[in-house]
Amino acid sequence: MRPPKLADRLLAWFCAPHLREDVLGDLHERFSLRTAREGVRNARRRYWRDVLAYVRPEFIRRQPEVYPQPTNTTMLRNYIKIAWRTFRKDTTFTMINVVGLATGLAVALLIIQYVRFELSYENTHPLADRIVRLTMDYMNGGTVYSQDTETNPPLGARIKREMSQVVNYTRAYPVGEPNLTVQIGENYHLVERVLAVDSSFFSLFNYPLIQGNRNDLFTKPRQAILTESMALTYFNTLDVVGKTVKIPKSAGSILLEVIGVVPDSPANTHLKFDMLLSYPTMLSDFGEREDNWEGNNTLTYVQLAENASYERFEKSLIAFNNRLHKEKRLVNEQVIGQKISDIHLYSHKTFETEPNNEARSVYFLLGVAFLVLLSAFVNYVNLTTSKALDRAREIGMRKVVGSTRRQIKTQIFTETLLINLVAGGLAVGLVAALRSVFVEVAGLPEGFTVFQDAFFWESLGAFLLLSIGLSGFYPAFVLSSFDPVVVLKGSFSRSVRGTLLRKSLVVFQFTVTVILLAQTFAVYKQVNFLRDQNLGVNIDHTLVVKAPAGANAQKDYGAFRQMLLDESQVKAVSLSGTVPGLRSTHMGTTTGVNLSDAIKKTSYNYYLTQIDTSFIGLMGLTLLAGENFDASTQPAFSDPTNRQLIVNEETIRLWEIPTPAAAIGKQVDLWGRKATIRGVVKNYHYESPKAAYIPIIHMYSPNFDSFASVKFAGGNARDQLTMLRKVYEANFPHSPFSYFFLDSEYDKQYKADDRFQQVFGALTGFAILISCLGLFGLATFTVSKRTKEIGIRKVIGASTINLMVLLSGDFIRTVLISIFIGLPITYFIIKNWLANYAVRIELSWWLFASPALLVMLLVLVSISSKTIATALMNPVKSLRSE
């Protein structure tokens, strides 16, 4: 009988070889003794225990060899030692390399995190690649003039019925834009993002229920589901199933039953919400109809079958559209699909659920970050190869002693590796320091973590590898190529080939710098230019309050207004459906409004808003012709037969009326009734001047159901706010006081531009820092090589100025080349970028000359400390130097 084989294998693995004979012999002998005495089974069991008893350091430790085994480590240790000495010998170079690489790495790491977040939209929904949002294109003849995200309610059900590729659909109706007032117990709250959705919403999008029952969701009207944080904010508990949320309405409040809690919407989805209502609530309480082909106010999402191709789906959508047109369900609209993963970076339609980003600027920033990183590599390559001469003798000696080329390459790579590891560590520190600033500037969600993410460490590893490869390859190649005979004879001098490469790398670096700098200037100028535009509307010293909920709002408005006007600082108070500076999508839109006597009917999209008599005065709009609404005007909704309209210039342009005066008194077909043009106002920027003027139709409404604007004469904003709050609470005691300053709200529209400008500016700053560091290093090196030459020149009689020109000339020439390459490229980039803006700066020579001058100045500053010092040096000293 043999002892267990596996136990023997285990022993052979851990036991030191020189003890194996003894140990195995003992074990086997004992095994046979035991087999004879206690039987095989017991012997085998005991055998295992005996084997395990050998797991002790005495038996595991290997016998030390007489000869140290791997000779490689000796060489490696030598490389590390030499590397350390080289680093210490010239700390300036080491610092420039480490700081440059660390900055480049940190920048690249942060930007890649940002890009990853931007690209991660909708990733949390497992079906995301099969969910398509249906949207509407408004056609005027053959051209698309407006794209709308919102669709008609029956669309989803019909498309599912008629197209085999579509297996499911859900509607999402944004309720109460921009926010909805709800009553919980005695308190009123504003909920910002409320969606009414079908029960299928939960099978399309991934929202597991924390509370409540998954079956039977949202089949009945007046059901609500809260997000986790909403439940905690309003009820202080997650145990909210069965509780009631009230939507106060003048004609009978709506009581919603809470039937569940879902996690908060992730930061990376375009469709975020705080509260969900069952879609049937729209039918029962909000006057929506299941067969409403006239109004499109709901988002429609469809889920494609597993094997359906998107191209095929788009093709069948054309046929689907044709059917709808034939039935006259749609006239000027065209239903088109849009993959939801494309929404965040590519979609800029009206009524988007949130402002989207642009793929172009995301990739642009990524590209710039890589250029900054490349610039850091360039520094390393340049400094290392320029220093190669210093090390030529060392390399020569190594070769004579017997080193192969490969070994020398390994040595240089070891040095690169060490520098990069230090830089990598420093980069992690930089990222930690810059993280919170970056998260804010780049508009990432709060609490965006960097280090917990495995991706961060993976990308750090990848960047380090890239860095070691790119920055180590050429220096290793150059240094290992020295011919020992030439080098040791001393007849070795700088090669033209190497200098040319270094120069072209510097040219590359500074071309990038010039381009970035000019871009930064242009972006800065453009954003400021937008800010300084005459908006056509006066937004200073204006506070806007939201209308209170409930029945008494109307009654109490008169008193509220009077109390405000009694205050000395208040100049005017007005009511309106929405205010400039909010997104234009808060206005209603309608298509195909035409002059009654128009021969050719068009179907443009017009924006409708309600204003009262003091709105035009308060906002500082200019009435070009006709007159303002007055007390005798009938409110547009109480008198549909004789609606009075005040339109802007853009509207009459679309109606092809030549002058504002000619428009007054003309009849217009609006919603099947005649309406009269009462006045024409000068165009004003409802949204930021980035967008073109939109056609706006103002109608009269004295109802306080959206916003009241209060214009102050100037003075302390805080006092005004306190006063307004007091007056508001005195008149509308149960309503939450919700307000904003019109100018700061207006400013929010520039957020995306500001963000881009800041990130871009920071990147440019880093690029400049890195290239100037590199140039400083190069200047230090070249100048130190020419100390003796300078001394001789001085003795012969060269002036300090002569010498400085001589020393800087080379660098200045290189940078001039960069400027001449960079500026034309910049010209094209800026021109293309500006084309996105309706209002834009003129391209002036100044825009190009100033960055060029600035780069020149920076170059002079970074090299001058070395050149001046050398030029001033006492020739006696420099001639003695070796």
Place this chain on the structure above:
Amino acid sequence: MRRSDLGEFEEVVLLTVAALSPGAYSVAIAEELEQETGRPVSTGAVHAALQRLEQKGYLRSEMGEATAERGGRRKRFFTVTALGGRVLNEVHDVRTRLWDRIVPTIRLEWR
């Protein structure tokens, strides 16, 4: 002479080597100890103790002949060195001295 470097188990192993001499090797010692104490003793523990004793100079070893039960592997025989013998004697003396000092009545009470 430092006494502290002889552990209890080591002492027993050393004694057993002395008792089994000249046929003392790890398996025999382990078997012997198992019989004497009635508790399982692994060759691993014995082997480790023998190694330590040899390092301290109390034991000397040499390779013996191969046997079939060992799968053709050789045994390692141990003998006590002069130093080892002296240490054993010393330990024994210390113990005897202490034993002798125990008052007879107490010994009687144990029984």
